[in-house]
Amino acid sequence: xxxxxxxxxxxxxxxxxxxxxFGAHFETHEGKKGVRFTTYxxxxxxxxVVGEFNQWGETPCYMERYNNGGIYTIFVxxxxxxxxxxxRFETPQGDIIDKADPYAYFSELRxxxxxxxxxxxxxxxxxxxxxxxxxxxxxxxLNIYEASLGSWKMKRESEGEGDDGEYxxxxxxxxxxxxxxxxxxxxxxxVMPLTEFPFDGSWGYQATGFYxxxxxxxxxxxxxxxxxxxxxxxIGVIMDFVPAHFxxxxxxxxxxxxxxxxxxxxYNRRYxxxxxxxxxxxxxxxxxxxxxxxxxxxxxYHIDGFRFDAVSNLIYYEGNKNLGENIGAMEWMKxxxxxxxxxxxxxxxxxxxxxxxxxxxxxxxxxxxxxxxxWDLGWMNDxxxxxxxxxxxxxxxxxxxxxxxxxxxxERFLLEFSHDEVVHGKATIINKMWGLHGDKLAQVKALYxxxxxxxxxxxxFMGNELxxxxxxxxxKSLGWDILKYPDHDAFHHFTxxxxxxxxxxxxxxxxxxxxxxxxxxxVDDHDQCVxxxxxxxxxxxxxxxxxxxxxxxxxxxxxxxNIEGSYKEILNTDQAVYSGKNIVNPRAIRSKKTKLNExxxxxxxxxxxEVKLAPFSACIFEVKPKKGTTKxxxxxxxxxTKRVIKKTK
Numbered sequence: 001x002x003x004x005x006x007x008x009x010x011x012x013x014x015x016x017x018x019x020x021x022f023g024a025h026f027e028t029h030e031g032k033k034g035v036r037f038t039t040y041x042x043x044x045x046x047x048x049v050v051g052e053f054n055q056w057g058e059t060p061c062y063m064e065r066y067n068n069g070g071i072y073t074i075f076v077x078x079x080x081x082x083x084x085x086x087x088r089f090e091t092p093q094g095d096i097i098d099k100a101d102p103y104a105y106f107s108e109l110r111x112x113x114x115x116x117x118x119x120x121x122x123x124x125x126x127x128x129x130x131x132x133x134x135x136x137x138x139x140x141x142l143n144i145y146e147a148s149l150g151s152w153k154m155k156r157e158s159e160g161e162g163d164d165g166e167y168x169x170x171x172x173x174x175x176x177x178x179x180x181x182x183x184x185x186x187x188x189x190x191v192m193p194l195t196e197f198p199f200d201g202s203w204g205y206q207a208t209g210f211y212x213x214x215x216x217x218x219x220x221x222x223x224x225x226x227x228x229x230x231x232x233x234x235i236g237v238i239m240d241f242v243p244a245h246f247x248x249x250x251x252x253x254x255x256x257x258x259x260x261x262x263x264x265x266x267y268n269r270r271y272x273x274x275x276x277x278x279x280x281x282x283x284x285x286x287x288x289x290x291x292x293x294x295x296x297x298x299x300x301y302h303i304d305g306f307r308f309d310a311v312s313n314l315i316y317y318e319g320n321k322n323l324g325e326n327i328g329a330m331e332w333m334k335x336x337x338x339x340x341x342x343x344x345x346x347x348x349x350x351x352x353x354x355x356x357x358x359x360x361x362x363x364x365x366x367x368x369x370x371x372x373x374x375w376d377l378g379w380m381n382d383x384x385x386x387x388x389x390x391x392x393x394x395x396x397x398x399x400x401x402x403x404x405x406x407x408x409x410x411e412r413f414l415l416e417f418s419h420d421e422v423v424h425g426k427a428t429i430i431n432k433m434w435g436l437h438g439d440k441l442a443q444v445k446a447l448y449x450x451x452x453x454x455x456x457x458x459x460x461f462m463g464n465e466l467x468x469x470x471x472x473x474x475x476k477s478l479g480w481d482i483l484k485y486p487d488h489d490a491f492h493h494f495t496x497x498x499x500x501x502x503x504x505x506x507x508x509x510x511x512x513x514x515x516x517x518x519x520x521x522x523v524d525d526h527d528q529c530v531x532x533x534x535x536x537x538x539x540x541x542x543x544x545x546x547x548x549x550x551x552x553x554x555x556x557x558x559x560x561x562n563i564e565g566s567y568k569e570i571l572n573t574d575q576a577v578y579s580g581k582n583i584v585n586p587r588a589i590r591s592k593k594t595k596l597n598e599x600x601x602x603x604x605x606x607x608x609x610e611v612k613l614a615p616f617s618a619c620i621f622e623v624k625p626k627k628g629t630t631k632x633x634x635x636x637x638x639x640x641t642k643r644v645i646k647k648t649k
Contacts, residue, residue: 002038002066002073010040011069013284013332016339018292019211023103024085024117027075035079035117037063037087039101040285042070043259044089049074050098051085051114063087082106084114086251091258100208100251102262102289106220107196107212110164113251115212120300123224127231127302134236134304134346136372137187138412139538141509142457143502144238145186146418148203149194149217151474152177152462158475164200165475170222174229181235184465185499188236190307192419194223195242195293198249203419203474205242205309206276208252210293213301220300227302236304238348239297243290243332244313245276253277262286269317281314282328291336298344305348308371312355321355330369337370348372350414361412376413376456379404380421387447388432391529391550391616398526401450401549405518408455412513415451416459422472430467439551441467441487442580442616445494445573446547449618452502453533453545455512465495490579501571501620506537521560525602528552530613532559546611547618553583554613560605564591565625567609574614583614589621 002021009015027036037049050057053076063072079085086098100107104115150167153176158165168176181189196209204214213223227237246253246262253262254277264270264280272278279286297303312319314329337349341363351360351371362368386400422428433440433447444467451458463478467488470479482488502508511517521544522532529549536542544567546559561567568588574580591607611619 007067007069007071010288011284013287014291014335014339015288016291016295016343018288019103019296021071023101023105023211024079024115026081026117026119029075029077032077034075034077035083036073036075037085037101038066038071038073039063039087039103040070040261041072041087041089041257042261043092044070044072044257045092045094046090047072047257048088049076049085050088051079052083053079053085057088079117081117081119083117084108084112085117086114089257093258095258097258098251099256102208102210102253102256104209104212107209107215109215110198110200113198113249115209116215118220120220123221125224125228125302127228130231130234131302131346136346136348137457138372138513139510141187141503142414143186143499144188144190144414144457144459145181145184145462146190146192146416146459147177147462148192148419148472148474149173149177150200151472151476152478153480154477157477167217169218170226171218173217174226178226178230178233178235181230182233184496185503186235186460187503188238188304189230190238190305190459191240193240193242193309198247198252200474202247204240206245206247206274207242208247208249210246210289211296224301231302237302238305238307238350239301239303240309241294241297241306242309243279243281244310244329245272245274245278248275248277262289272313273318278313280328281326281332287328287332287335290332291339294336294340295343298340298347303347305350305372307350307352307375309352311351311353311360311371315353315355315357319354333369333371334364338364341370351375353377358410372412373414373457374411375416375418375459376404376408377416378407379413379415379454379456380417383447383450384421384429384432386549387443388434390434394529394549395526398523398529398531401531402520402523404454405520409513409515413455414457414459415454417451417461417464418459419461419472422461422463422468425471428468428471429464431469437487439616441491442573442614443549445491445578446549446616446618448495448498449545449571449573449620450531450533450547452498452508453535453543453620455518455535457509457512458502465492467491487579490577494573494578497571505541505543505622507535507541507543510537511535519562521562521605522546522602528554530554530557534562542623543620544623545618545620546613548613548616551615553615554611556610557613558603558608558610560594560603560608561591561623562605562607563623563625564593564607565623566590567621567623570620570622572614572617572619574617574619580617581614583612583617585612585619585621588624591626 047063063074101115106116106118108114156166193204195207196212197207317323350373359368364370382400433443569585572584576582
């Protein structure tokens, strides 16, 4: 009846397919068609399944213990797809409680809390070319658009308490968000958690259905169709996943069978600051539960990457270094990343981690945690702190811009401006900038050029590309109407152009994690707050950016350069088309040789260029070496990432 090997690995904490044992599965038993229900409830005195098929327990369906390991199972004849059900337990205290199935594939739409029988088999995928060519993007472009599927665009917004509004379905979003993401030049769409959750205001970060894609937007196979359509348009899909904690609601995992199956026995370890419950990842069965959940979404939904929320709370108890390392959770992360690298070697594993714990992105075999990327929260905080500051004082705080490169190569970092930065009164990205609207707009454009030229993969939250002043609200659509204003429309087009440049030039992504791919050309001009960066690809082609982070104008700012040749401006944040004053460099700039008596701390190379810099501006230059100064290999066009593009039917 069951695969005993899977049961063994489940109890051993190494099971990747626990969903094949537990949950609700269609089966033919003794010639009769029905569903087998199975759950893990080691503390229960008794267990039964109740649902529409037995009038919610009027006809008792008591489950049998499969073995002494706490597994209960029953075959029920005649159960149909979409039938609702729960498990009913007699607790050790003698109470009767009803619980949703932790392994359910589908759930009742909130506020309902029942599980639904669902057949996951039978979807026909059309993304084989995408999967075949998929990589972890270490030397490929990775420009992520983070979105809440519900509030990116709504059919009807919430009109107050008790009204949830109306969402677009997974299928409807195919024609809405996918063309937009593609047009804007993003390579991947990161969706906030899709594992079922009861409260919209938690944004999915307090889940209970770790195998159940939320019913807010439709059925599981409709989500498959959405992801399939993304892949056919050359867009990868990353899903937020929350392995640290779960919702306290009575129908969920908390005190599942009257005892502590998923949560800590110790009260002092049990509850999180978010009014949720911590997973006890020291328990092998909990490890298998979450291991299998990740593998399930990778297998059945073809997810291209997972962003793991609150990894700091997995490294340390409550994310607090003083409370010590969470050994159980640390072991789970190592097992997860080790197993996934073997079974799903092209699926990205991304840690949202605010700690300084070393080796988060080192392989497990090298005493690391095994993630592929780590969010650079230090870079994000330092950068935004700098741009919030009055420009008068920025000369004293250049380290906010430069410090990230002192530690950057210690991990494989990803730069992010995520949803966390634009909620709870923190202000949107543009509204964090110093000054009035005109200065804010100029600075946010310069900020994004700095971000794009800085090594590391990129992530931007929805609405940031509109220069929205309104903080994100999960019950409202993005403020698309703001694009009727010329400044915001111009910024929108600027973002699109910047993404286009990122995709076009391998120098901006090919050597993100190679010391040879980055150099500060200007880093010590503290008084004038001017910085310059050079990025190179694997064959030596270069892109440089010059950034002026205060309100002064420079007619002929001297930038030391490595390459003798011509420097063509391909983007300037002050272009009129982007609501600037058109203080630009319209003609290609030829490098000049630095005379011996001209060399200074700032002008420290054999060649330099003279550039015009507008206040609060940034400009990007394509470098064409002087003939005869470089090897012919620099003329070769590097191979670009294969992005399979196929029209959705």
